[in-house]
Amino acid sequence: MVHGKKRGSGRSYDSLSGHCSMIGTETGKVLGFSVRSKYCKMCDEATRKGVQAKTHDCRMNWDGSAKAMEQDMVVEMVQSIKSKGSNVGTIIADDDTTTIARLRKSVDPNIKKMSDKNHVKKNIANALYQLKAKHKKLTPKVIKYLINCLNYMLCQNQDNPKGVENGLEAVGRHPFGDHSFCDKSWCSHKENASKKYSSLPFGKPLKDIPLQTDLTDLMKVYKKQSQKLSKLGSTQGNESFNKSVASKAPKSHFYSGTSSLNVRVAASVAQKNDGQCYLIKVNNNIGLSPGVHTKRLAILRDLQARKRRAISITRKEKIRRIQLRNRRVKRNAVKEMCEGTSYSCQIDLQDHQDIVEIPSAPVPPEVHCNIPNTAKVICFDLETTSL
Ligand SMILES: [Zn+2]
Ligand SMILES: [Zn+2]
Structure with missing residues (x-):
């Protein structure tokens, strides 16, 4: 099993170079890497002067768009492993590219694809935060609770698409007090209906019906992907490798014009493996x-x-x-909360800016009040509303 991952220079898709690594899930070692470069300093200079370039270690090997680099590199790496007599059965990558379709077309039609766990989780979290704009009750605390539920559910139901479907249904109901899809193994409310929700506000189930409808709709979208969601892999090894490359070839420096970048990526590979x-x-x-x-x-x-x-x-x-x-x-x-708004998009253009700082709570003076021992104790309770 391998991961494929490209690192361009940030999110701008006009980068001059990119690299890609392939890491085995069992060993955690880099099995293959590749670098694509669109620019060569020597060639560029020669063209500018209108002369023939001197013989040099030219690493320019790409003149397509930066977006297509990753696919080309993955195809090359899988092909090279195949030519050495091994077979790549499954690749783990994010869902943002058409790499797998190209791989199936040009290398192996039977190659399988797994989605990356972290990308899937991030997408779900983004979808929940989008719902937040519409529903006031969907506070960050509730969102975190829902994300945790989904994470546990996905972890427990790997290789079990039916379980994922059931779990998604349960995530849409359990926080609202409906435990018809819950399982005894993880939901204690099934046996003790009055048990408190330790992670929800006031320990009570949510009551917002429009929110529940939207949440169930969202879960329905993911239900269609249950096959995919029950087979998740991780490209964390590649992320850590990319960090190592970033330390050897910082983005603030330009290394794409010479073989320097290739050497730096190769050094990162050696460091990761050895x-x-x-x-x-x-x-x-x-x-x-x-x-x-x-x-x-x-x-x-x-x-x-x-x-x-x-x-x-x-x-x-x-x-x-x-x-x-x-x-x-x-x-x-x-x-x-205490500092008021200090940083927000285009805040300086607004007429009213809240810059008054709320002072921290004063410490009550310690005075002995001389309460007689015979005084009666009265208890009172202050109930605040959620408004
Ligand atoms: Zn060159
Ligand atoms: Zn439940």
């Missing part, structure tokens, strides 16, 4: 004795990376990450 110790191997290969410090640092960095990876996949660490993120979001929301 760890930082690839530097020592390169040194050996070109007849240099690796420096003592280089060697020591490479080994140390590899150790650190292994340790970090081992810790980051433990349950405890995952919970800690979620808690940290929640705390940050909460603190930020409180601060933003």
Whole structure:
């Protein structure tokens, strides 16, 4: 199984170069990579001067549009693996390209495609945030709850399209107190109908009927994709590889005009497959004795990376990450509320700008009130509305 992923220079589709990596799901190693470049400094200079270019290591290999780069690279990589005697059975990629159709046409008509988990989740979240404009009750808290429900549901129903369909139906009903599609294994409300919803406002089910209608409609759209949703893969390895490339070839610098970019991408591949110790191997290969410090640092960095990876996949660490993120979001929301609007699209063009800061709550003075022990205790409760 492999992933295919292209990194252009940001979201602008007129980039001069792009690279693509193919990573095996079992090993996490880069099985193939490719670079497309539309521009060569030497060739360009020669054309400008109207002379013949000197012999050089020309890496210009693309004159199509930047959008078509990814497909071309994926086809090339799959073909090259095939020519070495192995077969690519399934590719995992996002749903934004026609790569798979091209692969089926030019390499292997039986090749399968899996959608990337994170892209699917992001699309669902975007659809929910769009509903938010229409429904006041759909607060960020509720959206987060729904996204969590969907994530759990998708994780538990891999290879089970019927389960995904049922789960989508349940996500449209369970938050509204209708548990007809819920399962005992995850819904405790089935046995105890009066149980509180720990993640919904006031612990109560939602009551907004128009919201429920819209949500069920949205789920119906995804229900048609149940086959796809029950077979999700991940291109996270490619994302991490792209980060490594970005550190070796920052976008703020221009490397697309020479072979520099190709070398930098290749170095990232070596680092991903062999760890930082690839530097020592390169040194050996070109007849240099690796420096003592280089060697020591490479080994140390590899150790650190292994340790970090081992810790980051433990349950405890995952919970800690979620808690940290929640705390940050909460603190930020409180601060933003107090500070008034400070940043918004075209806010400077508006007549009225709310820049008054709400002061933090005063600390009550600690005075001993001399309450006699014989005084009667009265309890009262303040009920606020959601308005
Ligand atoms: Zn050239
Ligand atoms: Zn339920």
